[in-house]
Amino acid sequence: MTQVTFSIWRGDSGGGALVDYETEVSEGMVVLDAVHQIQAEKANDLAVRWNCKAGKCGSCSAEVNGMPKLMCMTRIDELDLSKPVTIEPMRAFPALRDLVTDVSWNFRVKKKIKQFTPRPPDAPDGSWRMQQSDVDRVQEFRKCIECFLCQDVCHVLRDHHKHEEFIGPRFLVYAAALEMHPLDVADRVDELKQAHGIGYCNITKCCTTVCPEHITITDNAIIPLKERVVDRHYDPVTKLVGLFRRKPDRKRADIPAEDPVLRGPGRAAEPSDESR
Amino acid sequence: MAEHETHSYDVIVVGAGGAGLRAAIEAADRGAKVGVICKSLLGKAHTVMAEGGLAAALANVDDRDNWRVHFADTMRGGQYLNNWRMAELHAREAPDRARELEAWGAVFDRTEDGRILQRNFGGHRYPRLAHVGDRTGLEMIRTLQDHLIHQAVDVHMECTVLELLKDGGRIAGAVAYERERGRFKVFQAPAVVLATGGIGRAFSITSNSWEYTGDGHSLAYEVGAALQDMEFVQFHPTGMVWPPSVRGILVTEGVRGDGGVLRNKDGKRFMFDDIPENYRSQTADTEEEAWRYIQGDKNARRPPELLTRDHVARCIMREVRAGRGSPHGGVFLDIAWVKEKIPNSKDYIRKKLPSMYHQFKQLANIDITETPMEVGPTTHYMMGGIRVDGDSQMSTVPGLFAAGECAAGLHGANRLGGNSLSDLVVFGKRAGEYAAAFARDNSGVKVDDAQVERATTNALRPLDGAGTGGGADGPYQIQHELQEFMQELVGIVRREDEIKSALDRIAVLKGRAPGITVPGNREYNPGWHTALDLRNLLSVAEAIARAALERKESRGGHFRDDYPDKDPEFAKFNILLRKGGDGSMQVSRELIPPLPPELAQIIEEMK
Numbered sequence: 049m050t051q052v053t054f055s056i057w058r059g060d061s062g063g064g065a066l067v068d069y070e071t072e073v074s075e076g077m078v079v080l081d082a083v084h085q086i087q088a089e090k091a092n093d094l095a096v097r098w099n100c101k102a103g104k105c106g107s108c109s110a111e112v113n114g115m116p117k118l119m120c121m122t123r124i125d126e127l128d129l130s131k132p133v134t135i136e137p138m139r140a141f142p143a144l145r146d147l148v149t150d151v152s153w154n155f156r157v158k159k160k161i162k163q164f165t166p167r168p169p170d171a172p173d174g175s176w177r178m179q180q181s182d183v184d185r186v187q188e189f190r191k192c193i194e195c196f197l198c199q200d201v202c203h204v205l206r207d208h209h210k211h212e213e214f215i216g217p218r219f220l221v222y223a224a225a226l227e228m229h230p231l232d233v234a235d236r237v238d239e240l241k242q243a244h245g246i247g248y249c250n251i252t253k254c255c256t257t258v259c260p261e262h263i264t265i266t267d268n269a270i271i272p273l274k275e276r277v278v279d280r281h282y283d284p285v286t287k288l289v290g291l292f293r294r295k296p297d298r299k300r301a302d303i304p305a306e307d308p309v310l311r312g313p314g315r316a317a318e319p320s321d322e323s324r
Numbered sequence: 325m326a327e328h329e330t331h332s333y334d335v336i337v338v339g340a341g342g343a344g345l346r347a348a349i350e351a352a353d354r355g356a357k358v359g360v361i362c363k364s365l366l367g368k369a370h371t372v373m374a375e376g377g378l379a380a381a382l383a384n385v386d387d388r389d390n391w392r393v394h395f396a397d398t399m400r401g402g403q404y405l406n407n408w409r410m411a412e413l414h415a416r417e418a419p420d421r422a423r424e425l426e427a428w429g430a431v432f433d434r435t436e437d438g439r440i441l442q443r444n445f446g447g448h449r450y451p452r453l454a455h456v457g458d459r460t461g462l463e464m465i466r467t468l469q470d471h472l473i474h475q476a477v478d479v480h481m482e483c484t485v486l487e488l489l490k491d492g493g494r495i496a497g498a499v500a501y502e503r504e505r506g507r508f509k510v511f512q513a514p515a516v517v518l519a520t521g522g523i524g525r526a527f528s529i530t531s532n533s534w535e536y537t538g539d540g541h542s543l544a545y546e547v548g549a550a551l552q553d554m555e556f557v558q559f560h561p562t563g564m565v566w567p568p569s570v571r572g573i574l575v576t577e578g579v580r581g582d583g584g585v586l587r588n589k590d591g592k593r594f595m596f597d598d599i600p601e602n603y604r605s606q607t608a609d610t611e612e613e614a615w616r617y618i619q620g621d622k623n624a625r626r627p628p629e630l631l632t633r634d635h636v637a638r639c640i641m642r643e644v645r646a647g648r649g650s651p652h653g654g655v656f657l658d659i660a661w662v663k664e665k666i667p668n669s670k671d672y673i674r675k676k677l678p679s680m681y682h683q684f685k686q687l688a689n690i691d692i693t694e695t696p697m698e699v700g701p702t703t704h705y706m707m708g709g710i711r712v713d714g715d716s717q718m719s720t721v722p723g724l725f726a727a728g729e730c731a732a733g734l735h736g737a738n739r740l741g742g743n744s745l746s747d748l749v750v751f752g753k754r755a756g757e758y759a760a761a762f763a764r765d766n767s768g769v770k771v772d773d774a775q776v777e778r779a780t781t782n783a784l785r786p787l788d789g790a791g792t793g794g795g796a797d798g799p800y801q802i803q804h805e806l807q808e809f810m811q812e813l814v815g816i817v818r819r820e821d822e823i824k825s826a827l828d829r830i831a832v833l834k835g836r837a838p839g840i841t842v843p844g845n846r847e848y849n850p851g852w853h854t855a856l857d858l859r860n861l862l863s864v865a866e867a868i869a870r871a872a873l874e875r876k877e878s879r880g881g882h883f884r885d886d887y888p889d890k891d892p893e894f895a896k897f898n899i900l901l902r903k904g905g906d907g908s909m910q911v912s913r914e915l916i917p918p919l920p921p922e923l924a925q926i927i928e929e930m931k
Contacts, residue, residue, distance in 0.1 A: 093844025095850060100370070104372050152481075159473050178431075178438050190462075191678075
């Protein structure tokens, strides 16, 4: 048993401050256990979201010592206990109360993405045939527990507040899962470029770093989607063919300035670039 | 009257797990105006935690499987106390519900020829569980959620139902409060579907989330609906036991389905020691035969680790009580041993059980490809619940429907793994369908303002005092006390004197509960929420104890130390609980109607 000080952000949309709570921790405890202990013993009204306490529901997202984490999967013995452990709500979303933020924006964004649209069934009983190798990648994306830690750490949302123009890593992964689904026949490439603002992502990979499900968000989802956008809208051959097929694309000046993929610089550092 | 918003729907669905979402989708498809009310954010319901898979006789892996085998397996697992009509519908309709999920975007693991892969699970004669590694529940809830958001359904997130409303004898809607601001909402609807899940938070060692406080059971009971078979609580044999903070977190049965074995501290594989008579012909005689079964040999019989959950849980308790348990009070579940059998065992385990690998690595610092897990029984699932009609899922109150874990019937005395996810979609769909039809034929329901007034006044009481929290009568303290003594006295092994003592203590807590005060205001106040949950938790705890007292035998999930054997007399009826005129809980026995000959014949053939 050790006494540990937890500095927990208490407040609401009007503002707040860190409040120190001391509590005893024992072997194997995670940060969420400490929060619950404090809630039961010292602050019954301390607001925190949680459900499964097993890293499966993605409810207890917060910033522990400044790092976006699931509280239920962060063991206390992994932290430096010589100074107070700070626990703060996610910063990319408006504060509601204490550790709880208003994540409703995410739910609105998802509705704007064109829904799953399967090809006609392969068999008379209405079923399809797909090989495991063809669904491996999509299954990786579907591991997402919607904790929104990737959204929280993405500087386009966190620092530049481009919530109206950019759907963020979570929904690029979601779009990738649909686009790469062997059965899906819908086309989301134009929307990815325009409404969904994929160009804003400049591949800092912070989202991949914080993902508790270890989804390789940037390399496996975002970059391939960017390539599809580039192939359709910027590849000279595709563009020529496109002249006869579609309305002309936006001018290059319309590409967001932050977008190194579409504009060029910074792209060379990315591993998947070599293959192109 | 306390200020509130009013919403009007044809159908309201309480709960947004698998059953609630499937019900909402169906009702909306049939033209009903649908509102969903859920305690947490959309997509976070307990369904996300379901690991193993969805049982459906698709016969993709073993062509001997069909709905009749699935029906017989379910009835045998439930010790024949099941609502046989539900068991029949479930077995017949689950394959369509599984294929429908694929049509809505679910990506199940595949067979060599590209169909949905199926895995072995306890109590199922053939590999039957459609799955996605060990995160099938997440796949299912996400598929339903993503399908639902493109339909005309309103979702009221982080909103908790306080009471159901009635118009004469029929249902009229619900009073709820939303957490963000603590404001009240009144929902008017001629049909209500309860899909609130289970009761696991009544016990201290549980795999269930905070939401599982028996809300649907209690809400239905309060408006006069009958509860059924509440003594049948399933203790899943394998929860984590170490470290203490993860005690109870589930270890999927898939570990055993993919070759995991149970051993005591002496390294002995103890499940071969006690094989029940009615499973003997289907269970392997030797470890060698058991391994061949895991490898897909159709001529081999199942390993004894895949016997039903009630039996495996009791065998584990036997080892622990005999002093042959693991250092932290469980037994060992070993999947690492498969390295003796297959060369790339690490990849095999990580591919088959990715969540388990991750969970043990992160929470217990154990690599399950190298080291056995320590496991023990954990409160997992409620077989009992709201009594419903097998076809329509309507309760004994007109307009009030129930689906999923909060409804009783399908599973009888013990649920087979995988039959829960299929239950959710089969009966979620049926509840949505019949609720929409009921609403269409019975519109014009009225809300009684006096009922609303009473509900909101009651709800605000804990905030009236000047409590600071942390005292002996804080909401968390009372909840904790209840969980501890329920685990001890009405847990996996029960005795008459202990159950009676639990009932006395429940009565004491019922006396103390109205005096609870919580600090803070109405805005996102978890202390207040816990105080409001307590009434439901106390009701279901009492129902479990009263039913457990009534059933003087051992069967399925219910084990009486003072009546250790099955009593054929008790195979004839279900136990019902209803609120009496004086407000007390009334216990009665309801005869199970005889099986129609064609179903009886199936059971006979499959024996």
